[in-house]
Amino acid sequence: xxxxxxxxxxxxxxxxxxxxxxxxxxxxxxxxxxxxxxxxxxxxxxxxxxxxxxxxxxxxxxxxxxxxxxxxxxxxxxxxxxxxxxxxxxxxxxxxxxxxxxxxxxxxxxxxxxxxxxxxxxxxxxxxxxxxxxxxxxxxxxxxxx
Numbered sequence: 637x638x639x640x641x642x643x644x645x646x647x648x649x650x651x652x653x654x655x656x657x658x659x660x661x662x663x664x665x666x667x668x669x670x671x672x673x674x675x676x677x678x679x680x681x682x683x684x685x686x687x688x689x690x691x692x693x694x695x696x697x698x699x700x701x702x703x704x705x706x707x708x709x710x711x712x713x714x715x716x717x718x719x720x721x722x723x724x725x726x727x728x729x730x731x732x733x734x735x736x737x738x739x740x741x742x743x744x745x746x747x748x749x750x751x752x753x754x755x756x757x758x759x760x761x762x763x764x765x766x767x768x769x770x771x772x773x774x775x776x777x778x779x780x781x782x
Contacts, residue, residue: 682773683775685773686766686773686774686775687775687776689772689773689774689775690774690775690776693716693774694715695713695715695716696713696776697710697711697712697713697716697765697776698710698711699763699778699780701753701780703782706752706753706754707750707751707752707753708750708751708753708763708780709748709749709750709751710725710748710749710765711746711747711748712743712747712748712749713747714747716747716769717743717747719769719770720741720743720767720768720769721767721768721769721770722740722741722767722768723740723741723765723766723767723768723774724738724739724740724741724765724766724767725738725739725740725741725749725751725763725764725765725766726738726739726763726764726766727739727751727756727761727762727763728761728762728763728764729757729759729760729761729762730760730762731759732757735756735757737756739751741765741766741767753782756782757782758782759781759782760779760780760781761779761780761781761782762777762778762779762780763777763778763779763780764776764777765777765778
């Protein structure tokens with residue numbers, strides 16, 4: 637093979653690799669952390685106050701995961717369950733917004749919030765807990781792996 641054919645072959649291989657990279661990059665989905673991230677950034681002072689309110693609690697909710705029973709949840713102290721009005725729990729998956737799940741914070745008689753995680757995808761998750769007692773709002777994040 638002479639040097640002219642080698643140059644043409646090199647250009648053909650280069651363009652095949654180039655077009656493959658362009659095709660892959662165009663067809664890759666990029667998920668935003670949050671759809672309304674700009675509005676959340678503007679209101680982040682409120683979020684900081686919610687985190688401080690949680691950190692100031694004498695007794696905090698405890699995160700528990702049971703890998704045998706495929707459950708995850710929170711155990712709230714009695715003093716918090718008496719005043720709790722409402723709240724939400726979001727299970728956030730950073731690599732796919734389709735896997736995110738949101739639940740109302742409903743406690744059982746023992747002051748626990750329990751979720752069946754048997755159908756959750758394996759990997760890293762973040763649980764975002766937001767609740768109010770009528771006077772103050774509270775926020776807590778817990779990272780865990782299934």
